[in-house]
Amino acid sequence: MNHRSDSEPENERRPMNTQNNRVHHLLELDNITKYYGNIIALRDVTTYVNAGEVTCVLGDNGAGKSTLIKILSGVHRQSEGSIRMNGEEVSFGSPREALANGIATVYQDLAMVPLMSVWRNFFLGAEPTRRFGPLKWIDQGKAKSIAKAELARMGIDIRDTEQPVGTLSGGERQSVAIARAGYFGAKVLILDEPTSALGVKQSGVVLRRIVEARNHGLAVIFITHNPSHAYPVGNRFLILNRGVSMGSFAKKDITLKELTQMMAGGAELEQLQHELESATGVSAE
Ligand SMILES: Nc1ncnc2c1ncn2[C@@H]1O[C@H](COP(=O)(O)OP(=O)(O)O)[C@@H](O)[C@H]1O
Numbered sequence: 001m002n003h004r005s006d007s008e009p010e011n012e013r014r015p016m017n018t019q020n021n022r023v024h025h026l027l028e029l030d031n032i033t034k035y036y037g038n039i040i041a042l043r044d045v046t047t048y049v050n051a052g053e054v055t056c057v058l059g060d061n062g063a064g065k066s067t068l069i070k071i072l073s074g075v076h077r078q079s080e081g082s083i084r085m086n087g088e089e090v091s092f093g094s095p096r097e098a099l100a101n102g103i104a105t106v107y108q109d110l111a112m113v114p115l116m117s118v119w120r121n122f123f124l125g126a127e128p129t130r131r132f133g134p135l136k137w138i139d140q141g142k143a144k145s146i147a148k149a150e151l152a153r154m155g156i157d158i159r160d161t162e163q164p165v166g167t168l169s170g171g172e173r174q175s176v177a178i179a180r181a182g183y184f185g186a187k188v189l190i191l192d193e194p195t196s197a198l199g200v201k202q203s204g205v206v207l208r209r210i211v212e213a214r215n216h217g218l219a220v221i222f223i224t225h226n227p228s229h230a231y232p233v234g235n236r237f238l239i240l241n242r243g244v245s246m247g248s249f250a251k252k253d254i255t256l257k258e259l260t261q262m263m264a265g266g267a268e269l270e271q272l273q274h275e276l277e278s279a280t281g282v283s284a285e
């Protein structure tokens with residue numbers, strides 16, 4: 001195995017590798033590399049994801065965050081490296097296959113139909129049905145009551161599940177997508193920049209859903225470029241910079257300030273601060 005322990009930060013706990021006493025993380029990524037033609041979007045990324053934890057993936061635009069989750073969710077295949085789920089090597093050929101293995105992804109555009117009702121969006125083709133002889137139809141009453149109950153369980157009170165999803169706020173729409181993933185038995189919930197288009201209050205709503213999903217035992221992978229959204233809810237932080245891992249850190253091993261600096265590439269941020277200070281004559285501290 002291409003295991004380069006010298007390049008791994010000390011605080012990156014590796015699972016025990018002894019023959020008969022091996023501890024598996026829910027997901028283990030080993031030396032993941034991804035090329036798009038001759039662009040290297042990810043290089044040798046090694047990390048893991050645990051159930052009942054929020055793993056944050058942080059990085060600036062172009063850092064490779066979406067590429068990493070597209071590999072986990074079956075949209076792309078890695079060029080090199082391997083992924084294990086519960087210790088078994090996996091390779092997903094499609095998002096449907098990843099979902100069948102319990103990996104649900106909420107994309108930024110949400111793949112929702114704005115004019116369609118909340119309950120139709122909740123099921124999106126997987127509605128409960130009734131059957132009579134050769135006839136089969138959607139059990140609307142059951143579908144609506146399940147959607148309402150599942151949303152209520154997440155603290156979202158939808159008066160009428162007939163209302164179009166387009167009438168919900170951004171935070172509520174994210175919440176519907178998260179509730180749906182939970183209902184369909186996801187073990188891993190991946191959220192790609194769920195708060196980036198939202199205001200402060202709506203972001204708070206989504207961050208609360210993230211914590212609830214984790215408390216239900218899901219492994220949540222939260223992608224964001226905003227460290228102050230990641231820090232309060234995250235258990236572990238993987239920082240990507242131009243496709244390379246800057247390491248992953250448990251919360252106790254990193255402060256919000258350090259996280260912010262590492263993400264921006266500390267040196268660049270300091271350089272900017274000096275430039276601003278000399279331009280304005282005012283200290284930015
Ligand atoms: N389908 C693609 N084809 C070619 N290059 C891509 C493709 N998707 C992403 N890239 C490139 O890979 C790098 C990482 O992109 P991405 O994973 O989207 O970053 P992030 O989500 O962190 O902003 C960028 O340089 C981006 O331009």
Ligand SMILES: [Mg+2]
Pocket residue numbers: 065066067
């Ligand atoms: Mg992205």
